[in-house]
Amino acid sequence: MNNLTRINKVLIFILAGFALLYFGSSFFIPFLFGAFLASLMKPFCKLLESLKFNRLSAALTSALVVFIILGGVLLLFVFQANQFVSDIGSVKDQAKTLIDSIQEKISSIANISEEQQKDFWIGRSNQILDRVESMATNLINGVVSALSGLLIILIYVFLLLLYQDRIDGFIMMYTPDKSKNKVKEITDRLNKVVYHYLWGRAKVMSLLGIMYYTTFIIFDLPYALLITIFGALITIIPYLGPLISGLIPIIFSFIFFDSLPKAVIFSIIIMIEQLIESYVFEPWIIGREVKLNPLVVIVAIIIGGMVWGIAGMILFVPLFAMIKIISNNTPGLEPIGFLLGQNNKDQGRITN
Numbered sequence: 170m171n172n173l174t175r176i177n178k179v180l181i182f183i184l185a186g187f188a189l190l191y192f193g194s195s196f197f198i199p200f201l202f203g204a205f206l207a208s209l210m211k212p213f214c215k216l217l218e219s220l221k222f223n224r225l226s227a228a229l230t231s232a233l234v235v236f237i238i239l240g241g242v243l244l245l246f247v248f249q250a251n252q253f254v255s256d257i258g259s260v261k262d263q264a265k266t267l268i269d270s271i272q273e274k275i276s277s278i279a280n281i282s283e284e285q286q287k288d289f290w291i292g293r294s295n296q297i298l299d300r301v302e303s304m305a306t307n308l309i310n311g312v313v314s315a316l317s318g319l320l321i322i323l324i325y326v327f328l329l330l331l332y333q334d335r336i337d338g339f340i341m342m343y344t345p346d347k348s349k350n351k352v353k354e355i356t357d358r359l360n361k362v363v364y365h366y367l368w369g370r371a372k373v374m375s376l377l378g379i380m381y382y383t384t385f386i387i388f389d390l391p392y393a394l395l396i397t398i399f400g401a402l403i404t405i406i407p408y409l410g411p412l413i414s415g416l417i418p419i420i421f422s423f424i425f426f427d428s429l430p431k432a433v434i435f436s437i438i439i440m441i442e443q444l445i446e447s448y449v450f451e452p453w454i455i456g457r458e459v460k461l462n463p464l465v466v467i468v469a470i471i472i473g474g475m476v477w478g479i480a481g482m483i484l485f486v487p488l489f490a491m492i493k494i495i496s497n498n499t500p501g502l503e504p505i506g507f508l509l510g511q512n513n514k515d516q517g518r519i520t521n
Contacts, residue, residue, distance in 0.1 A: 191476050198480045199318055203325025205487065206235055207333075208363040214330050228330035232323050239319060242398065249395035355498050359491050366487050373450045374401040380442045381418070388435050390418065391425050404446065406482045407466050415443040461490055462511045 190197060210231040217227035329336070337356070344352045378401035385393035400414040418439055422432040461469070469489040473481030489509060497506035 187476060194477050194480075198477055198484070199321045200325055201484050201488070202480075203322045204329060205363050205367060205484070206322065207326045207329035208360045209367045210235060210326065210330060211333065211360065212364070224331060228327050231330055232327040235326055236319070236323050242402075243319070246395070246398045246402075249392065249398065253392050253395055351498065355494065358494050362490050362494065363487055366490070369451075369454045370405055372454050373446060374404055376450055376454075377401050377404060377414075377442070377446045380445070381439075384435070384438055384442065385418065388422070388426075388431070390421060390435070392421070396421065406479070407470060407486060409470060409482070411443055411447060415439050460511050461486070461493065461509055465489060465509050 213234070214227045214231045217230055218224065222230065340352065340356065341349055378397050381400050382393060382397040384390075385397060390396070396418050400417060403414050404410040419432075419436045422435045422439075426432040426435065466486055466489075469485040470482050473483070473485030473488075475481070477484065493506050493509040496502040496504075496509065
């Protein structure tokens with residue numbers, strides 16, 4: 170009976186937590202982005218303070234650096250995406266030409282007449298292309314909304330950096346003396362995980378963007394800068410992001426290239442670059458800082474998408490990593506840390 174009561178309490182707590190996250194998304198999403206970016210900028214802020222900046226000017230400068238980088242990337246993306254939407258008519262014509270060519274190939278290979286194929290495809294191709302146009306327009310609107318939401322995120326970054334000592338002191342005031350060192354160690358590990366994950370992810374996206382843009386320029390792929398920015402940014406979503414990142418330029422190559430061998434060679438190069446990003450850059454640069462097993466990462470992405478959409482798919486992976494650290498260092502919660510962990514070494518010992 171006691172076990173049943175405990176399980177019911179856990180289930181109620183989980184449901185209440187998801188309800189709080191879902192209905193409080195307008196607060197939690199920008200706050201968590203701000204908190205994660207503040208963790209990323211904390212070493213830079215401390216560097217400025219060591220250079221005789223006071224805390225106010227150091228925090229303000231750090232927030233301005235975030236604004237310049239993120240705002241610049243988003244504005245460049247909006248400009249490029251707007252140009253793509255204005256050219257969507259020609260893109261649709263190119264896509265229809267590709268579909269007609271595929272129909273001819275199918276007709277010659279499978280002996281299915283083009284009329285039969287048209288009966289199947291009629292309306293569908295236009296629906297797909299119209300859907301792509303709608304998605305592109307919605308994406309631009311979403312990025313514009315992100316630009317407006319960037320202001321509140323920057324305010325959080327500035328205030329969290331400005332009052333970091335006060336926040337740490339607040340936590341320590343509620344911590345028993347015998348546990349202060351342990352709590353300080355845990356908070357340092359949480360900051361370390363967020364910093365290494367975001368900074369490592371930024372470096373991986375930059376390297377992938379350089380490889381992408383170089384390849385796109387060599388093969389003269391249209392909208393090279395737009396696809397590079399989108400392809401690099403979307404990889405922040407584990408597993409799903411790299412798939413989309415590699416698929417889009419391959420589709421564009423088959424639409425715009427006038428030579429099938431050229432499109433095939435281009436696709437092979439993109440797949441090789443994806444493998445380099447996934448199996449060389451990520452293990453080398455990001456390492457195993459997050460230390461979540463792949464099943465938990467996928468679950469985090471799915472749950473994050475259900476609760477907060479794309480923002481949740483980005484935020485929930487480092488959130489789960491933080492939950493793992495807290496669980497491994499909290500008596501009674503070690504099984505949760507073991508479940509979220511990457512290997513059996515987490516069992517029976519306290520680790521990050």
